[in-house]
Amino acid sequence: MVEPTLKDFLKPISAALDHDQIARHIKAPDTHFVSELEGAPQDDLVKHFENEASAVGTAVAHAKAGSIGPVLTSMLSHFKCTSVVFANDKRIDKERIPTILQVAKIPYTRWNAKNPEDSRHVCAKADAGVTFPLAGIAETGTVVQQSDADCGRSISLLPPTYIAIVNASDIVASLQDAFDAVSKKYGKDLPSNITCITGPSTTSDIELVRVVGVHGPVHTAVIIVDDR
C-alpha cells in the first residue's frame, strides 16, 4: 500500500479553499483569554486552588518547607497506604523523606527510568504514587505533571492513591498560565507527556450514577508547600 504524502493530502484542502499555494506564514490569532483570576494575589490563588481541589474530592494539606515528610506520612496513613513510589526530585533528599518513611515503616521506591520494567511493576503494586508537579491551577484545582526521566507517567496513574506535592509559588491562575510555565521551562520542545490531573478518576456511565475510582487514581491529594 502506498500512503499519500502530505503534499497529496493537502491538495484537496487547498483546492477547496481556493488557495493557489499554501501560506508560508500565518499570523495566529490572539488565543489568550484573560482569566477571572488573573492578577489576583498569590494568597488568593492558593485559597482558590484549595477550594476547587476540595470540590472535586482532592484532599488538601499544607506543609512548611523543611517539614514535608511528616505531612506526607500522615497523608499516607490517612489513605491506609502501606507502600509508596515517588518521582525523583531534589526535594526528596532535601526533606529527608526516605529516612522519615523508614521510621514510619512505609516501604518506598524511587522511580528508576533505567529499569523501566521494574519501575512500572512497582507502580502497579504500590498503594500510593507521589510526584512534584510543575504547576497548580487555581481556577480548577488542577495539578500539571510533566513526564521525564525523573517522573514516569505510571506514578500518578497506576497506584490507587495519588499525592502531588506543589509549591505554593507554583500555583497559577489558569491553564494558560500553566502552559506559559511549561513553555518557559521547555520552549517549543514539550515533554512527551503533560497530564493535568483534577481529582480522582470518575465515571457516570451507568444510569448517570457518579462512581469515583475507575481506571486512574481512586484517591487524590495535594500537599501545598508554603515556600514563600
Place this chain on the structure above:
Amino acid sequence: MPLFYNTNPLAQRIQDVEKDTFEQQAIHKAQDTIGAKRNKLVADDPNWEKKCEKAASIRDHVLDNLDFYVKQFAEAAIDRGTHVHFAPAGEDAVNEIIDIIKKTGEKSVVKSKSMMTEEIGLNHALEAQGIHPIETDCAENILQTAEQNPSHIVVPALHLDRTHIAEVYRKKYGYTGTDDPHEITHFLRKLLRPKFLGAHVGITGCNFGVAQTGTCTLVTNEGNARMVSGLPETLIIVMGIDRIVPDLPSLDLMNGLLVRSAVGAKMTSSFTLNTGHRASDEGDGPRQTHIVLIDNGRSRLLNGPYQKMLRCIRCGACMNICPVYRQITGHGYGSIYPGPMGIVLTPQLDGYKKAGELPYACSLCGGCASVCPMKIPINSLILHERQDMVAKGRPTFIEKFCYKTAGHVLGNVKTYNWATKRAATVMKKMGPDGRLKENTANIPILGGWTATRDLRNVQASKFRDQFAAHDAHRKAQMTMDISDEANAKTKVDTNKDGE
C-alpha cells in the same frame, strides 16, 4: 462509510425507540441532569458568550487556513519523531492502522473512546483481520460487551439499565456482584487493568491537535485514555483534520468550553497532552507514536455553507437541549453522530441519498444553536440541507403537484373562501365534536396526522368574519348616546365556534 449503524427508515427507528420507555426516561434524565449542570456554570460565568465568540473565531481562522495548519501540525509532529499518516478517506485510515498493527504482530489492542474510529468503522475492520480491539471506556466497554449501539455521544450506554449491564458481565466475564453501579465499575477496573498492563498497542482519538507543537490532547474522566496512550509501546492516534487548534493557549479556551458544555464540569479528571514518543531517557510512554490524519469528506465542506459545522468539538450540548432528541434518543437517528449536530454532519459526510431523512427530524426551534459553545447555527444549517434537497429535485411529482394546487387555491380570495367553507362542512360531518380523531386514521395523508393526535376542525366562522362582526358592533356602540355610556359597556363578542 459506516456512519449508520441502523439503516431502517427513520419512522421505523423512532417506532422502535418509542417501545423502550426506560431508554426515553434515561435520555430525559441525561438532558435534565447534564443540562442543568451546564446551565449553572454558564450562568456563573459573565464572559461565557465572549469566550464562545472568541473560540468560534479561532476555529474559523484555522478552517480558513486549514492547509497551512494541517501542514504545520504534521510537520511539528514529524519533527518530534511521530509517524504521521495521511488518509484522504476512511478506508485509507483503516488500512493504514491495520498495517501499523500487523507490523507489531499483535492480535489485540486497547482503545479509548474515539468518534473518529467509529466514523471509519475501525472495530469491525480490525475484527475481520483477527485483531481484537478492547474498548476501555466504561460505557464503550458495556456497549461492546452487550453488542449494543450508542444512544448518546457523551454517555453512550445510558439506555441500558444496571440489571441488564450486570447480567451481560455475568454471562461474558463471570461477574458475581450485585447491580450496584459502583460494584460493576470496580469490577471493570479489575477486569481491564491487566489488559492495560499487557497491551502493546493503544489506539486513542484526539480532542485537539496543537499545530505549533504537534501535540494531541485527550479529555477523559476515567483515566483510561492515559493508560491507553501511556502504557503500550505503540500508540496510534486517530484524528480528523478538523481537530486542529493553533497553539497551547487556545487549549484553555477550547477545553474549558468543551468540558463545561459536555458534562457540566470545569475540568475533567485528566487532560492529557501527548507530544511525540518517550524521550530516550524516559522509563515509560510509547516507544513509537503514529498519528493518522483523516479527511474523509471534511475538505469538501470547506469554503461552503457547511464549513461552520467543522467548528464542532463533539460536546453534545446540542443533543442535551433538543426536544426531538429527547423523544427519539440517539437510536432514532441511527447514526453514530446523533442529535442536531448529527443531522448536519451525517448527510454532509454520507450524502442525502442515505441520510436525507435526518434533516426532517427537527423542529427548527434553534435550541441547539443557543447552547453551542462554538456558535454553530445548527438549525439554519439543517434548514439549508432541506433547501439543498429541494434544489436537487427531492420532492416527487405528486408532492410538487399538491403544493402547486394548494398554492393556487390558497393564493386567491375566492377559491380560498370556497375551499375553507367546504372544509368546515366536511370536517364537521367527520368530526362532530370539533376534532378529527383516531377513527379517521385510515384515510391516506390525513391519517399521517390523526393516527397519533387529534386534528381540530376548520371553523365555519373565520377570523375575518368575526373581525367584521366585532367591528360593526363597536361602531354601533360608538354612536350610542353618551348618557347611556354606563349601560354600553362593551360585551365581548362571544362566538360559539370561536377558539
